[in-house]
Amino acid sequence: MRYTNYFIPTLKETPSDAEVVSHQLMLRAGMIRKLAAGIYNYLPLGLRSIRKVETIVREEMDRAGAIELLMPSVQPAELWQESTRWEQYGKELLRFKDRKDAEFCLGPTHEEVVTDIVRREVKSYRQMPFNLYQIQAKFRDEIRPRFGLMRGREFIMKDAYSFDVDSSASDLSYDKMYQAYRRIFQRCGLKFRAVEADTGSIGGSSSHEFMVLADSGEDAIVSCTQCEYAANVEKAEARPAPAEHAEPRPLEKVETPAKRSVEEVTAFLGIPSSALVKTLLVVADGTPVAALVRGDHDLNEIKLKHLLGCETLEMANEEMVTRVTGAPVGFAGPVGLNIKIVADLAVQGMKNFVTGANAGDLHLKNVTIGRDFTPTQYADIRNVVHGDPCPRCEAGHLELWRGIEVGHVFKLGTKYSEALRATYLDADGKEQIIFMGCYGIGISRTVAACIEQNHDADGIIFPIPIAPFHCIVSAVNTKDAEVMAACESLYLDLRAAGVEVLFDDRDERPGIKFKDADLIGIPLRLVVGSKNLADGKVELKSRRTGEVELLPLAGAVEKVRNIVAEAL
Numbered sequence: 023m024r025y026t027n028y029f030i031p032t033l034k035e036t037p038s039d040a041e042v043v044s045h046q047l048m049l050r051a052g053m054i055r056k057l058a059a060g061i062y063n064y065l066p067l068g069l070r071s072i073r074k075v076e077t078i079v080r081e082e083m084d085r086a087g088a089i090e091l092l093m094p095s096v097q098p099a100e101l102w103q104e105s106t107r108w109e110q111y112g113k114e115l116l117r118f119k120d121r122k123d124a125e126f127c128l129g130p131t132h133e134e135v136v137t138d139i140v141r142r143e144v145k146s147y148r149q150m151p152f153n154l155y156q157i158q159a160k161f162r163d164e165i166r167p168r169f170g171l172m173r174g175r176e177f178i179m180k181d182a183y184s185f186d187v188d189s190s191a192s193d194l195s196y197d198k199m200y201q202a203y204r205r206i207f208q209r210c211g212l213k214f215r216a217v218e219a220d221t222g223s224i225g226g227s228s229s230h231e232f233m234v235l236a237d238s239g240e241d242a243i244v245s246c247t248q249c250e251y252a253a254n255v256e257k258a259e260a261r262p263a264p265a266e267h268a269e270p271r272p273l274e275k276v277e278t279p280a281k282r283s284v285e286e287v288t289a290f291l292g293i294p295s296s297a298l299v300k301t302l303l304v305v306a307d308g309t310p311v312a313a314l315v316r317g318d319h320d321l322n323e324i325k326l327k328h329l330l331g332c333e334t335l336e337m338a339n340e341e342m343v344t345r346v347t348g349a350p351v352g353f354a355g356p357v358g359l360n361i362k363i364v365a366d367l368a369v370q371g372m373k374n375f376v377t378g379a380n381a382g383d384l385h386l387k388n389v390t391i392g393r394d395f396t397p398t399q400y401a402d403i404r405n406v407v408h409g410d411p412c413p414r415c416e417a418g419h420l421e422l423w424r425g426i427e428v429g430h431v432f433k434l435g436t437k438y439s440e441a442l443r444a445t446y447l448d449a450d451g452k453e454q455i456i457f458m459g460c461y462g463i464g465i466s467r468t469v470a471a472c473i474e475q476n477h478d479a480d481g482i483i484f485p486i487p488i489a490p491f492h493c494i495v496s497a498v499n500t501k502d503a504e505v506m507a508a509c510e511s512l513y514l515d516l517r518a519a520g521v522e523v524l525f526d527d528r529d530e531r532p533g534i535k536f537k538d539a540d541l542i543g544i545p546l547r548l549v550v551g552s553k554n555l556a557d558g559k560v561e562l563k564s565r566r567t568g569e570v571e572l573l574p575l576a577g578a579v580e581k582v583r584n585i586v587a588e589a590l
């Protein structure tokens with residue numbers, strides 16, 4: 023492609039409303055342009071990269087035996103009413119009516135639609151296993167779309183659905199997808215981790231997320247230094263702490279005037295935060311519950327919600343705190359509290375610690391469990407922290423990373439097949455419910471995540487497999503006929519060798535061309551200038567390493583072709 027015939031509206035300035043690097047660089051590199059909040063035009067360069075990810079996804083999904091179909095984006099409300107999700111989702115589900123006033127939504131995902139297809143077509147166990155997938159624009163009316171393609175409202179997703187006769191067969195389908203996802207993200211040239219994840223609202227039994235490691239990632243994950251354990255912090259398990267052997271000292275009230283937070287109280291009393299226990303009041307399906315976690319730990323609301331088995335869980339407001347504890351916020355404690363008390367495992371066995379006294383400006387010292395109060399139950403309800411011992415092996419400990427979720431695979435069980443009566447007759451002619459799995463990849467988000475992980479001060483550094491072009495040929499002086507002739511032949515020979523080339527034939531100063539080449543992140547750059555050309559040489563620069571080497575013109579095509587072939 024010749025630059026002068028292409029459409030790459032690069033920007034010098036960083037747009038002010040772009041907060042993360044990938045958003046800034048995709049705008050500056052002329053890859054995307056915003057149409058509306060969270061809704062983007064994929065300009066030619068951005069689309070080429072998206073198509074590269076789609077192609078890798080398609081190849082690996084097909085290799086795993088999945089079959090591509092395409093379902094409508096517009097979905098009838100009836101299906102969502104059958105699955106009861108029509109009421110379950112709020113404003114995030116974009117609903118509208120057609121000319122006959124019938125209700126529809128713009129598809130955020132397609133469990134109901136694909137289950138409707140299968141319930142009409144599958145009657146026998148012989149027809150399974152199979153896996154249907156699509157690559158299609160989804161719409162989720164996020165309350166705060168931001169970060170460009172990282173959290174858009176309309177985005178491109180590959181969503182796949184597996185259908186099996188029973189749970190163990192469904193596990194095999196799940197493993198096939200898990201392995202396919204590993205190959206996909208490896209082929210995209212990304213550093214990623216597959217982590218155990220919470221299933222969230224979708225239900226089902228277990229799930230894994232595929233996280234691109236990047237400091238700007240919204241998700242916190244941990245991985246063990248010794249074994250394969252890795253999990254989203256929402257789900258990562260903490261081990262019980264070793265019990266303390268100190269002698270319990272007598273309980274004591276202590277004045278803590280207007281000292282509410284962990285920081286204020288521990289500073290005021292001169293104790294470490296691990297010697298204080300926070301009493302957090304939550305409301306589970308309307309009932310107040312006290313959650314106790316050590317001062318240096320944080321409550322994991324997802325773990326607590328699963329433990330309590332409640333539909334809704336939120337932090338108690340000031341009015342509730344005062345009503346339940348008899349004290350203003352910041353002085354809640356477990357002693358004398360007559361509501362359910364769930365204590366984190368790290369609190370079990372603690373002695374002589376500080377808690378609120380359920381009275382204004384008062385705390386208690388030397389609190390000891392069993393003597394001063396007894397929790398209703400102990401459970402793992404905290405977020406693990408960097409350095410915690412691994413819950414799976416003896417030797418390792420957990421390291422904390424930030425990640426960007428680009429894939430999520432779920433064991434769905436019969437949640438949708440039950441609701442929509444998708445059944446089959448087994449070998450004995452008995453009616454059985456179909457077991458499902460669902461598997462998503464954020465295609466457009468993967469491109470953004472790749473840039474979050476691969477950039478420097480000059481711009482994007484695309485891995486070759488998902489770069490918009492493999493190589494850019496930069497003519498230093500377009501007025502020099504020999505330079506242009508050499509560029510033309512390089513351009514044609516490279517294309518003939520299967521290298522995707524962008525020929526920068528603009529009548530621009532070399533500095534502008536080099537800045538643009540670095541900004542849009544094309545992995546390899548061939549610079550053709552009259553001085554080197556006179557010696558029969560061209561300059562090859564690697565965008566990732568910055569390495570520059572002078573090549574004989576004759577060998578340039580072969581060299582570039584080999585580098586590209588090696589990386590694909």
Ligand SMILES: O=C(C[C@@H]1CCCCN1)Cn1cnc2cc(Cl)c(F)cc2c1=O
Nearest residue numbers: 111114115130131162181224460461462
């Ligand atoms: O989408 C999934 C699960 C998997 C992910 C992989 C591909 C198939 N679906 C979870 N989820 C997330 N956000 C949603 C938002 C809305 Cl508004 C909705 F109505 C439904 C969902 C919803 O179900």
Ligand SMILES: [Mg+2]
Nearest residue numbers: 231427429430
């Ligand atoms: Mg997810």
